[in-house]
Amino acid sequence: MRLADKVAIVTGAGRGNGRGIARGLAREGAAVAVADIIEENARKVARGIEDSGGRAIALKVDVTDPQSVQGMVDATLAAFSTITTLVNDAGVISRIPFFETTKEEFQRVVDVNLTGTFLVAQAVARVMVKAGGGSIINIASQGAERGAYELVTYCASKGGVKTFTMALAVTLGQYNIRVNAIAPGPIPTDMTAASLGDPVRRASIEAGIPLGRLGTPEDLAGICVYYASDESSWVTGSTMWIDGGGLAGLARAPIARK
Amino acid sequence: MRLKDKAALVTGATAGLGQSIAEAFAREGAAVLVTGRDAARGEAVVEGIRSSGGRARFRRLDVTAEEEVEAAVAATVDEWGRLDVVVNNAGYYGPASMRPLAELPVAEWDRVIQVNLRGPFLVCRAAIPAMIRQGGGAIVSIASIRAIHCSHNLPAYTASKAALIQMTKSIALDYGAQNIRANAILPGVHDTPGGQQSYTDREEYLRRIASLTPLGRIGHPSGIAYAAVFLASDEAAYITGATLVVDGGRIAGEYRPHRSGPSTRRA
Ligand SMILES: NC(=O)c1ccc[n+]([C@@H]2O[C@H](COP(=O)([O-])OP(=O)(O)OC[C@H]3O[C@@H](n4cnc5c(N)ncnc54)[C@H](O)[C@@H]3O)[C@@H](O)[C@H]2O)c1
Ligand SMILES: NC(=O)c1ccc[n+]([C@@H]2O[C@H](COP(=O)([O-])OP(=O)(O)OC[C@H]3O[C@@H](n4cnc5c(N)ncnc54)[C@H](O)[C@@H]3O)[C@@H](O)[C@H]2O)c1
Numbered sequence: 147m148r149l150a151d152k153v154a155i156v157t158g159a160g161r162g163n164g165r166g167i168a169r170g171l172a173r174e175g176a177a178v179a180v181a182d183i184i185e186e187n188a189r190k191v192a193r194g195i196e197d198s199g200g201r202a203i204a205l206k207v208d209v210t211d212p213q214s215v216q217g218m219v220d221a222t223l224a225a226f227s228t229i230t231t232l233v234n235d236a237g238v239i240s241r242i243p244f245f246e247t248t249k250e251e252f253q254r255v256v257d258v259n260l261t262g263t264f265l266v267a268q269a270v271a272r273v274m275v276k277a278g279g280g281s282i283i284n285i286a287s288q289g290a291e292r293g294a295y296e297l298v299t300y301c302a303s304k305g306g307v308k309t310f311t312m313a314l315a316v317t318l319g320q321y322n323i324r325v326n327a328i329a330p331g332p333i334p335t336d337m338t339a340a341s342l343g344d345p346v347r348r349a350s351i352e353a354g355i356p357l358g359r360l361g362t363p364e365d366l367a368g369i370c371v372y373y374a375s376d377e378s379s380w381v382t383g384s385t386m387w388i389d390g391g392g393l394a395g396l397a398r399a400p401i402a403r404k
Numbered sequence: 405m406r407l408k409d410k411a412a413l414v415t416g417a418t419a420g421l422g423q424s425i426a427e428a429f430a431r432e433g434a435a436v437l438v439t440g441r442d443a444a445r446g447e448a449v450v451e452g453i454r455s456s457g458g459r460a461r462f463r464r465l466d467v468t469a470e471e472e473v474e475a476a477v478a479a480t481v482d483e484w485g486r487l488d489v490v491v492n493n494a495g496y497y498g499p500a501s502m503r504p505l506a507e508l509p510v511a512e513w514d515r516v517i518q519v520n521l522r523g524p525f526l527v528c529r530a531a532i533p534a535m536i537r538q539g540g541g542a543i544v545s546i547a548s549i550r551a552i553h554c555s556h557n558l559p560a561y562t563a564s565k566a567a568l569i570q571m572t573k574s575i576a577l578d579y580g581a582q583n584i585r586a587n588a589i590l591p592g593v594h595d596t597p598g599g600q601q602s603y604t605d606r607e608e609y610l611r612r613i614a615s616l617t618p619l620g621r622i623g624h625p626s627g628i629a630y631a632a633v634f635l636a637s638d639e640a641a642y643i644t645g646a647t648l649v650v651d652g653g654r655i656a657g658e659y660r661p662h663r664s665g666p667s668t669r670r671a
Contacts, residue, residue, distance in 0.1 A: 311656075312656040312657050315618060319617070319618025319652070320618065356577050356645065365641065365642035367639075369643070372639070377627075377630035377633075380623050380624065380650060380652045381631070381649070381652075382652065383618070383649070383653040383657070384648060391645035394573035394646070396577065397580065
């Protein structure tokens with residue numbers, strides 16, 4: 147097992163991508179603090195990990211609240227004595243069109259996706275400095291690398307996550323703390339139910355993916371295990387695309403050729 | 405074992421990063437065709453792999469020679485019945501090519517492009533049909549951080565590595581439907597025989613690299629080997645057309661602690 151000596155916090159781990167990542171880290175031996183604003187979901191995921199022989203605790207956290215974040219860090223330390231790995235997965239999307247987006251709506255998304263990532267990274271990095279290092283993995287998005295129609299607020303927050311990752315990597319390298327991001331393509335979860343739930347839309351999105359299928363939360367586990375493990379001990383500041391080739395270019399000929 | 409039952413071909417595998425990749429692949433269960441131009445070194449790499457219980461063979465391969473490339477691909481399929489992974493590692497940035505563009509001899513430009521771009525083209529061109537026949541495969545190309553973050557006196561090298569990335573993406577788009585994945589690793593400065601050509605005082609060189617690198621040390625070839633294992637393995641099944649930077653944080657941003665002092669001292 148590649149993460150036998152690791153202790154990870156995964157935020158947003160109550161469902162969707164965070165759940166897939168938490169399970170993946172636990173499978174490789176990491177002890178996992180499954181943290182989510184929906185406590186019941188976190189409990190179910192932690193129980194599932196324990197039932198398959200892994201180590202996990204469930205924690206309620208609101209990543210936008212510094213006190214709540216500190217509580218999560220303290221509870222993880224109380225349970226597992228250290229924190230070696232952080233996955234900032236908690237996130238929200240806004241589907242309100244640009245001209246109807248209020249300042250409050252914009253801030254709601256930035257608060258969770260960007261400010262939340264900052265708050266958790268800062269609180270956990272303080273522990274990692276004392277522990278002599280660690281690995282922080284931020285879940286960005288394809289929307290950190292290119293725009294998406296009527297997802298202005300979301301893309302802005304995820305673009306912020308990407309450059310936050312790079313700047314933090316440069317800043318925390320001296321403490322042997324590595325900071326990397328992943329940029330997933332569309333994955334069917336609660337967040338995307340509104341868009342991918344429409345079969346016509348889903349088929350059109352799938353046709354634009356070179357590997358011909360949408361991603362799954364399990365697809366994200368491998369790269370997170372890699373970033374969490376010492377195999378990537380010289381990797382920091384990177385953003386890994388994990389999108390079936392979506393960002394690489396046009397999957398289909400834009401104009402039918404003879 | 406993460407590459408169990410897979411057969412792999414690694415170019416330029418007789419030393420440096422390529423050797424490390426070949427050894428890691430064999431440890432993870434792959435059968436490896438170790439290729440390169442130096443038979444004595446190649447046989448030694450194979451001997452090392454076999455003595456630790458791995459499967460490997462050496463075959464002479466200059467990636468600029470079209471027939472040799474095709475024969476090497478055929479030899480892998482003959483030997484192990486398949487070809488699952490190709491690593492385009494052979495590369496050239498020789499001292500003679502390290503100068504500004506107007507001073508670069510045309511023959512040097514041609515040489516760099518031949519090895520770094522035309523070589524991987526030939527290898528992929530020969531390997532892809534074999535991969536399609538067996539239902540898929542993975543291509544891992546070793547580019548460089550210099551493909552996206554330029555440096556002085558490297559016009560041919562940076563151009564060749566940038567082109568290699570775009571060729572990799574092109575393969576990802578064109579062969580995704582056949583379940584062939586293609587990705588690139590962008591190494592930063594690693595301690596290899598190739599890198600050692602660029603200094604005389606080793607201690608001073610290592611100090612200088614460390615001072616420029618957020619993680620404070622030069623790269624070890626094993627880091628590239630682990631990255632290649634990951635991208636070649638089924639754990640990366642949904643990753644294609646992507647790049648993985650392995651550089652200690654060098655190109656993530658400006659790193660000047662010697663100028664501004666560590667800003668986060670009060671952690
Ligand atoms: N699904 C996709 O297509 C996709 C693509 C790229 C990136 N992502 C990113 O992946 C991450 C997970 O998304 P998902 O698709 O699994 O969505 P999801 O809605 O299923 O999961 C998000 C989780 O975060 C939790 N959360 C929300 N606000 C929180 C807060 N303030 N504090 C703590 N937890 C909070 C939610 O309760 C939920 O469990 C997000 O960062 C998202 O932006 C998703
Ligand atoms: N070492 C580094 O710091 C570094 C950094 C970025 C990228 N890279 C890339 O990583 C790869 C490996 O580099 P390295 O430093 O281990 O080795 P290197 O520079 O010593 O040379 C790479 C290998 O390719 C072989 N080679 C050269 N021309 C060839 C040809 N025509 N046919 C077959 N083999 C040939 C060489 O013999 C050598 O074994 C290269 O593509 C290089 O550009 C290396």
